[in-house]
Amino acid sequence: MRQHDFQHHSHDDFADDADFGADVPRRRRRPRFDDEAQPTRSGRLTEAAKQRLSALRADAATETEVPGDGDRWSTWGDCVQGPHPPPAWVVTELGAVDTELGVLKTGKEADVHLLRRGLPGAEPGCLLAAKRYRGDEHRLFRRDAGYLEGRRMRRSREMRAMRHRTSFGRNLVAEQWAVAEFATLGTLWSDGAPVPYPVQRDGTELLLEFIGEADGTAAPRLAELRPRGADLRDLWHQITTALESLAVRGLTHGDLSAYNILVHNGQIVLIDLPQVVDVVANPSGSDFLARDVRNVAAWFAARGLPDDVLDVTALTVDLHRAMGLT
Structure with missing residues (x-):
């Protein structure tokens, strides 16, 4: 997983005209950062500036390239993580990649995929069950009204949307199921209950401990x-x-x-x-x-x-x- 850089701008970018009078309407010039591309009207870029800009563009170009047969960079750094410390078998390096290996189970509410996470060129990594709840395009949980009793959303608008099964409401239902399952698994796993370790949650996708053999054969029901x-x-x-x-x-x-x-x-x-x-x-x-x-x-x-x-x-x-x- 690649980390993203965020630029923070000052709230004082502009002068307050009320403090200085109507005859001073000037804008303060925002300070320019060293790695920021210079405007063309300021003249030609210096050689050092060209090199810096070229390096930034090269980084951006390689940002989405996933090594080997990987399907994506690990999302470990950008998600809700399971109980800490994670078990030793969990691959937590941000340079790891996730590779889809197939479908373990399909259902009305969610599909479960087999996923391998590991560092490029290193074996064996770890196998994970990726449970992905379906959203707006599917009808979720035919009997969910009874289960949802006792749970409350903070906003009445969200409750209404869920009750009337609007497009927005169905997506909320999917995320609520994902949040509820992840939280429950974390609590129960920490208590020593026989449940899979919840590795992470990213929206409506849960990555869970794969229960089965090292070759990807799932444990029987x-x-x-x-x-x-x-x-x-x-x-x-x-x-x-x-x-x-x-x-x-x-x-x-x-x-x-x-x-x-x-x-x-x-x-x-x-x-x-x-x-x-x-x-x-x-x-x-x-x-x-x-x-x-x-x-x-x-x-x-x-x-x-x-x-x-x-x-x-x-x-x-x-x-x-x-x-x-x-």
Whole structure:
């Protein structure tokens, strides 16, 4: 990523006529910087000035050239970054480049791409999942009204735009989902919950830890697996622990199912958390929590996990207790 230079102009560029009288209407001359191109009316450029101008133009010409097969310079320096310090595997050098490797998943609200970030000529860099929320041209979140209860925008105009689904409002919805997911992942990851590390957010694009193999093979979803016996029990206990890690924050996933739980090397990872629900602030919060528990419990029951192990009622009570609701 290249850093941009900004010129700061003085607020005193012009004299205040009220202070000096109407007979002194002169403008103050703005000081000229050394690397600024001189006006043609001032005469020919000196040789030193020509060299400086040539260097500036050369820098501008190479600004957009990305080495090798890269698609863009790293955006690490111009974005909202995840919890600090980042893990050692995250490439944070501003001279790194991002290379698109393919699509991991497409959805109604967002697409997820596989991206490699690394320094030119250096291996292996790091693999990232680039989640890009769709904006105005797509219909976002058919059921988002329920999830948005308890969240507030600062301006009534923004709330109206979101409620009426204007073009501006749909873009706001997309960004709000991105902001909410990024913030939630940062909080939960810092608490030790099984979620991907949120590397950065740039508008409606999230760069997240890629869960999978070094060759770019993504970890399977729980729904793709057929665990039995001890493995099935272990996965269930991991999920209940994950639900408790959200509950202590007063949260529930909001749309939990076997399709947004990854399993990598025997460990679960929760994904797709834009609709995370504050159970206390949202009037329907307890309903969302109960649905999350029912959804995952039904999947495990269908795989043969006994009812006495599942014990949905006891789990729901425990989660409410962790939230301080009982």
